[in-house]
Amino acid sequence: MDVWGFRNPVGLATLIKRELVRTYKVINQVVWPPVITTVLYVLVFGLGLGSRVANIGGVPYAAYLIPGLIMLQVIDQTYGESSSSVFQGRFMSSIQELLVAPLSAAELVTGFIVSSILRALAIALLILAVGFLMVHTLPENWALYFLMILLVAALFGGIGIIFGLLAEKFDHIAVFTTFVITPLVFVGGVFTSMQFLPPLVRRLSLFNPMFYMIDAFRYAFTGRSDVPLWVSVGIVSVLALLAVGTALRMTALGYKLRV
Amino acid sequence: MNASHNAALPALRVDRLYKRYGEFTAVDGISLEVARGDFFGFLGPNGAGKTTTINAIVGLATLTSGTIEIFGYDNVRDWRDARRRVGLAPQEYNFDRYLSIRDVLIYQAGYFGLRGPAVRARADGLLERFGLTSKAKDTFMRLSGGMKRRLSLARAMIHEPELLILDEPTAGVDVELRIELWELLRELNAAGTTIILTTHYLEEAESLCRNIAIVEGGRIAAMESTANLLARRDSTTLTVTVEKPIGVAPPALLALGVGYERGGRSMHFENVAPSHIARTLSELEAQGYVIANVDFRHSSLQDVFLDLVRH
Numbered sequence: 001m002d003v004w005g006f007r008n009p010v011g012l013a014t015l016i017k018r019e020l021v022r023t024y025k026v027i028n029q030v031v032w033p034p035v036i037t038t039v040l041y042v043l044v045f046g047l048g049l050g051s052r053v054a055n056i057g058g059v060p061y062a063a064y065l066i067p068g069l070i071m072l073q074v075i076d077q078t079y080g081e082s083s084s085s086v087f088q089g090r091f092m093s094s095i096q097e098l099l100v101a102p103l104s105a106a107e108l109v110t111g112f113i114v115s116s117i118l119r120a121l122a123i124a125l126l127i128l129a130v131g132f133l134m135v136h137t138l139p140e141n142w143a144l145y146f147l148m149i150l151l152v153a154a155l156f157g158g159i160g161i162i163f164g165l166l167a168e169k170f171d172h173i174a175v176f177t178t179f180v181i182t183p184l185v186f187v188g189g190v191f192t193s194m195q196f197l198p199p200l201v202r203r204l205s206l207f208n209p210m211f212y213m214i215d216a217f218r219y220a221f222t223g224r225s226d227v228p229l230w231v232s233v234g235i236v237s238v239l240a241l242l243a244v245g246t247a248l249r250m251t252a253l254g255y256k257l258r259v
Numbered sequence: 260m261n262a263s264h265n266a267a268l269p270a271l272r273v274d275r276l277y278k279r280y281g282e283f284t285a286v287d288g289i290s291l292e293v294a295r296g297d298f299f300g301f302l303g304p305n306g307a308g309k310t311t312t313i314n315a316i317v318g319l320a321t322l323t324s325g326t327i328e329i330f331g332y333d334n335v336r337d338w339r340d341a342r343r344r345v346g347l348a349p350q351e352y353n354f355d356r357y358l359s360i361r362d363v364l365i366y367q368a369g370y371f372g373l374r375g376p377a378v379r380a381r382a383d384g385l386l387e388r389f390g391l392t393s394k395a396k397d398t399f400m401r402l403s404g405g406m407k408r409r410l411s412l413a414r415a416m417i418h419e420p421e422l423l424i425l426d427e428p429t430a431g432v433d434v435e436l437r438i439e440l441w442e443l444l445r446e447l448n449a450a451g452t453t454i455i456l457t458t459h460y461l462e463e464a465e466s467l468c469r470n471i472a473i474v475e476g477g478r479i480a481a482m483e484s485t486a487n488l489l490a491r492r493d494s495t496t497l498t499v500t501v502e503k504p505i506g507v508a509p510p511a512l513l514a515l516g517v518g519y520e521r522g523g524r525s526m527h528f529e530n531v532a533p534s535h536i537a538r539t540l541s542e543l544e545a546q547g548y549v550i551a552n553v554d555f556r557h558s559s560l561q562d563v564f565l566d567l568v569r570h
Binding site: 005025100104 | 317349
């Protein structure tokens with residue numbers, strides 16, 4: 001079976017369109033909350049408490065926060081997009097509409113990942129607009145800005161597919177968000193630079209993949225990073241390849257799909 | 260050569276299909292062939308392996324071993340060509356809850372690689388044909404049970420498949436709609452679509468299908484034309500209900516082969532020729548029985564089915 005084949009472009013485009021329709025239908029759950037949460041973070045931590053914090057590397061604290069907050073929401077929402085779509089599809093059996101069609105595993109996985117990337121771009125641009133209006137910050141390096149969103153969205157889109165296939169109930173989807181994503185993102189440098197952490201925590205941060213995502217993404221805004229840019233981009237790229245590769249393998253095997 | 264255009268190839272050929280889940284064997288070496296243009300019944304009790312076989316045909320289940328060809332296309336090796344030719348109306352509703360029912364049809368066509376004005380026109384035509392036009396903008400959750408069945412059939416047909424597989428298409432629909440669906444399926448079949456039908460309504464299979472396979476325990480228990488299957492048990496039964504409980508049947512009735520239970524009110528006469536019905540009833544009256552009701556029937560697919568699955 002040609003799991004790698006891309007011979008049904010109309011089918012792939014239809015799947016992406018369907019995912020966008022789904023995002024639009026649940027816009028009050030998946031698009032506005034991240035934007036509102038970001039506004040609150042900027043108001044309370046950035047402009048409120050941040051006014052008492054010295055600049056970090058010459059960047060005002062509120063502006064320093066924006067890249068981390070965008071990454072936080074991109075990670076959360078891309079994981080949510082693919083995991084909920086795959087799991088709901090399995091739970092309601094509606095994924096069978098895709099499985100009986102001439103769509104390869106590569107086309108299915110690409111459909112979910114591209115949808116995750118599009119959702120990530122929309123949310124990132126909305127939060128960026130909020131950041132620009134509130135603290136007048138914009139990326140200096142747009143290419144890196146888009147590259148990091150693409151890599152992180154592919155990584156968490158892939159992880160979302162994996163957990164969407166593994167999960168037996170909705171709880172299992174939330175477990176990964178609650179116990180893995182949120183803690184790692186929060187200690188991964190959203191709110192502070194690694195330079196301000198105690199040496200032991202700083203060393204531990206190097207094992208936190210979220211740290212590299214946020215560090216490289218912040219570089220697109222500030223031109224500064226805690227570790228060399230190529231290290232962060234390299235690590236995130238390898239992780240994205242692993243996640244997408246695993247999602248592709250599971251889909252090609254029909255894991256919990258073709259029983 | 261395009262396999263689909265080779266008219267000698269059957270619509271479906273299943274060869275020694277096995278499907279195991281751990282120790283459990285759901286499909287135990289099923290082989291069958293469905294000719295182009297056939298109306299084929301795939302019958303069996305619950306858990307016999309019908310739906311698993313269908314899932315294997317349409318790609319919803321992987322095969323443990325065996326091969327499946329759809330119009331000559333192997334459904335593993337040439338899976339895209341095979342899938343394009345099949346439409347499935349599954350037993351359980353599996354519609355996309357985020358789409359209107361018109362979009363359910365249009366998106367399903369899209370997954371099969373079809374789009375444009377022709378697809379939209381076909382979707383509208385199917386909604387019209389199935390009496391769903393007024394619900395076009397609703398999601399499937401707002402449809403009645405009968406409407407969901409019709410939508411399922413419309414979705415299976417949106418990409419104009421040459422082979423239509425219907426898993427319990429009339430389960431839970433009222434008699435009127437069932438008869439409407441029968442007519443529609445006959446029309447489709449007459450227009451050249453090969454149809455495979457599973458159903459628990461055996462009179463449905465008897466009325467619609469030209470050929471029938473009966474599965475039991477994951478194996479084919481019988482596979483032949485509906486006429487031949489019915490001829491396996493070519494019998495008639497005359498059942499007479501009498502006014503008063505039966506004591507001991509008199510010798511004259513025993514000579515006619517009466518079957519009865521003491522204290523009951525029904526007598527059965529097997530294989531009575533229609534020309535002998537009047538004689539049998541006269542004999543009953545002559546013996547002093549007052550006849551309350553008379554029923555005469557030929558053996559049905561149900562009798563054959565029960566014979567096969569009980570063995």
